[in-house]
Amino acid sequence: MKMETEKYFQIVEIIRNYKGLSKDCLVELKHRFQDVPSNTLYSILSTEYQKFMKQHYCKSSKRIEKYYSEYCKAIHKREEPGIILRMSKENNLAPCLIGKLILQKYFEKKNGDADSNSDKSQQNINLYMRNTCLIPDTDLSYEIYLCTMYDDQYSPLVEVIKMSVGQEYELLLERTLKELGLAFRNEEYLRRYGYDKTPDIKMEIPIMIDGVIINWIESKALFGSEELHREYFKNQYFSYWNRFGPGLVIYWFGFVETLIQTDDKRFIIRDNFPKDIADITSLI
Known part of the structure; x- marks a missing residue:
């Protein structure tokens, strides 16, 4: 889902002003924003809560x-x-x-x-x-x-769950590509052959989505805020574009509507894998 800016900041404000356990805060968010998926609310909460902990957690x-x-x-x-x-x-x-x-x-x-x-x-x-x-x-x-x-x-258990969820959506993406008969290499294959910074998927044969040629796909099982997106752009997406060309970023739990879509088409952003795709070999 592409979330309205106003609603996003309403959620963030509740999280920042909440006093108590994050678990209870999530219950409050679910009650107030019943039209927003639980995974989306949890992802926003997790980002804000961990940012707060980094600022206030003292180990003196x-x-x-x-x-x-x-x-x-x-x-x-x-x-x-x-x-x-x-x-x-x-x-x-x-x-x-x-x-x-x-x-x-x-x-x-x-x-x-x-x-x-x-x-x-x-x-x-x-x-x-x-x-x-x-x-x-x-x-x-x-x-x-x-x-x-x-x-x-x-919690140690939460870390395992987060890793498992991330892998689940990567596998979902791979299954979708296989069902569509698209040739690709995954991150594990790319690392095996010496690539340091690698996207989750590198297309063997590029595809076209909304007029943009897609060479790689990055799967993110989280909600894309502007802050997170800037961080990922700096540390990952720019390197992918520089090495492989334009690509696709999927924020499975949605993203804020103000997320900047680059005018030069270095990559496009979606909350799922688009159904309207074209194999560029069919366009030649």
């Missing part, structure tokens, strides 16, 4: 000590489970991010490890986040488990 030793002290006091007072979740709401930070800091401090005190930011220590923390049963302290183990269940942005 003073802040870590503060979180750990608050957690220990709550445990000492025998508060109900969900301590870190409540801290997350109060501090407007993702549960898994606060959970990782508390976990890091716990092992630092338990093992006397002053270098808790080392690569090895961080690898261990990530392991405990993925498998909370390995955490020796049963209270902390359950608290971290709750974080991974309620955090729909930074």
Whole structure:
């Protein structure tokens, strides 16, 4: 879907002003914008929420000590489970991010490890986040488990799901091309033959869409905002155009209507694979 600018900024404003878990914010968005697909709302939420976390997530030793002290006091007072979740709401930070800091401090005190930011220590923390049963302290183990269940942005499970969704849409694109009898090479094939920056699809025989010759296709299982699009243009699309010529970018979950379509036809933008295509060999 091509989203109106006004509606897009209405959604963004709600996200930026929301205090609490991103999971609950998504419920609010679904209630208010019932005409917008859930995947689209989640994608916009994810982009805005992660941008907010980058600006406000602080890992200073003073802040870590503060979180750990608050957690220990709550445990000492025998508060109900969900301590870190409540801290997350109060501090407007993702549960898994606060959970990782508390976990890091716990092992630092338990093992006397002053270098808790080392690569090895961080690898261990990530392991405990993925498998909370390995955490020796049963209270902390359950608290971290709750974080991974309620955090729909930074949970290890969410990362797996996002990767899976991206692959799902890439496979959908490949199946569509095969059904249409179009010859192409995928990213895996291109990397095998030494290409560094590669699109998801490189057409063996170019096709024509709306008067534009398409040499490559990039699949994005997300919503295309202006900011994201500029970033991808700088880091990916321009390189593809420079190497392969014009192409097609698909934002499967839609894009904001103000997204600039380049006048020189370096690539076109759609929210699905167009049905009205032409094999350029038939035009020769």
